[in-house]
Amino acid sequence: MSNSPQVRVAVVQAAPVLFNLEGTLERVASWTARAANTGARLVLFPEAFIPAYPRGLGFGFIVGSRSDAGRRLWQLYNEQSVELPGPAIERLGGIARAHGVFLSIGVIERDRLTRGTLYCTQLYFGPEGALLAKHRKLKPTGSERLIWGEGDGSTLSTVDTPFGRIGGLICWENYMPLARAAMYAKGVDIYLAPTADSRDTWQATMRHIGNEGRCFVLGCNQFVTRDMYPPEVLREEALPAETPHIMSRGGSVIISPFGEVLAGPLWGEEGVLTADLDLGMLTRARLDFDPCGHYGRPDIFRLEVDERERPGATFLRQEAPGDAVSPLPARSR
Structure with missing residues (x-):
C-alpha cells in the first residue's frame, strides 16, 4: 500500500503595523519568509491583516449621528487600505513568488x-x-456593518492547487450553515478560516467544520495588544478605559478532517503554526461521511447559490435606432 502524499501548511499568528499599509507589507514579507523556511507550501494570514482589524474603535457612530473625529479616523483607515489592482497587490504577489x-x-x-x-x-x-x-465577506458582524460593505456570491471562491482545493470563509461567516454548505459543495479540501474571534467557543467551531466538511481546517487569528495602536489613531478616538492589554489573544489552530487538533491552538503570543497534512486522510474521512456526496439528500434538500456579480447599477444603451438594448456593467471589480 503506497504512502499518501503530504503537504506542509503554515498559519501566521501575528499583528500588522496597525493602520500602516507599508509597514504591514514589510511584516507580511518577514512572516512569509519565516513560514516558508519551515517548508510550508501554503501560508495563511488572519482576517483584515492589512491594514488592521479595528478592534475597540467606534468611528464616531451613534444612532442618528456621526462625529467629525470618527470620519477622520475612517479616512485614515480607508487611505491605508488596498485597491485591486494596485501596488500592494503587486507587492503581495511578489512575496508569494519570492x-x-x-x-x-x-x-x-x-x-x-x-x-x-x-x-x-x-x-x-x-x-x-x-x-x-x-x-x-458576505455579512459583516455587529459594528463591522458600519465600516464594511457586503460581498456578493461572485466571490465564493476556491483555488485548485497540486495538493487539493483551497477555499473558505471569513470569521463569523463560518456560522452561516448555507455558506459552509456552498463551500463543501465546491469540494474544498483545505478550508481556510481567518478570523478575529479569540474565544474558546471558536475552537469548537473549527473542529466542527473539519468533522462536518471532512476537510482540513486552518484557523488563523491575530495577536494584538493595546499598545500597538499608533498615536494618530488614538488622537481621533481613545480606546475604552476597560480595554485589556491583550486585545486579541490568538487561538490559531490546524484541524484534521476528523475534527482532531493537529497543531495549536496558539495563545498569547505571535508565532507560526505548521502541520504536515496527510492528504490521504481526506479520502479515508469521506468513507462514511461526504456532506455533499453520498451523505447528501438532494432529493429532499436543495441549495441554490447565486454567484452573479451584483453591481450597484447597470447602464443600458442603444447603439442606433432599431438596435437591441445592450446592458453594460456599471464597473469592473
Missing part, C-alpha cells in the same frame, strides 16, 4: 470606483505571484 508559496491574506479592500466603500476581503496568490481569487 518564496514559491500559495499565500492567502486578509485585507481591507477599497472600492476602486467610489473609493467610499471598504470590504473585508481574503486574497489568494499563487507561487508564480498571480492573484488567483478573492472572497469578500
Whole structure:
C-alpha cells in the first residue's frame, strides 16, 4: 500500500503595523519568509491583516449621528487600505513568488470606483505571484456593518492547487450553515478560516467544520495588544478605559478532517503554526461521511447559490435606432 502524499501548511499568528499599509507589507514579507523556511507550501494570514482589524474603535457612530473625529479616523483607515489592482497587490504577489508559496491574506479592500466603500476581503496568490481569487465577506458582524460593505456570491471562491482545493470563509461567516454548505459543495479540501474571534467557543467551531466538511481546517487569528495602536489613531478616538492589554489573544489552530487538533491552538503570543497534512486522510474521512456526496439528500434538500456579480447599477444603451438594448456593467471589480 503506497504512502499518501503530504503537504506542509503554515498559519501566521501575528499583528500588522496597525493602520500602516507599508509597514504591514514589510511584516507580511518577514512572516512569509519565516513560514516558508519551515517548508510550508501554503501560508495563511488572519482576517483584515492589512491594514488592521479595528478592534475597540467606534468611528464616531451613534444612532442618528456621526462625529467629525470618527470620519477622520475612517479616512485614515480607508487611505491605508488596498485597491485591486494596485501596488500592494503587486507587492503581495511578489512575496508569494519570492518564496514559491500559495499565500492567502486578509485585507481591507477599497472600492476602486467610489473609493467610499471598504470590504473585508481574503486574497489568494499563487507561487508564480498571480492573484488567483478573492472572497469578500458576505455579512459583516455587529459594528463591522458600519465600516464594511457586503460581498456578493461572485466571490465564493476556491483555488485548485497540486495538493487539493483551497477555499473558505471569513470569521463569523463560518456560522452561516448555507455558506459552509456552498463551500463543501465546491469540494474544498483545505478550508481556510481567518478570523478575529479569540474565544474558546471558536475552537469548537473549527473542529466542527473539519468533522462536518471532512476537510482540513486552518484557523488563523491575530495577536494584538493595546499598545500597538499608533498615536494618530488614538488622537481621533481613545480606546475604552476597560480595554485589556491583550486585545486579541490568538487561538490559531490546524484541524484534521476528523475534527482532531493537529497543531495549536496558539495563545498569547505571535508565532507560526505548521502541520504536515496527510492528504490521504481526506479520502479515508469521506468513507462514511461526504456532506455533499453520498451523505447528501438532494432529493429532499436543495441549495441554490447565486454567484452573479451584483453591481450597484447597470447602464443600458442603444447603439442606433432599431438596435437591441445592450446592458453594460456599471464597473469592473
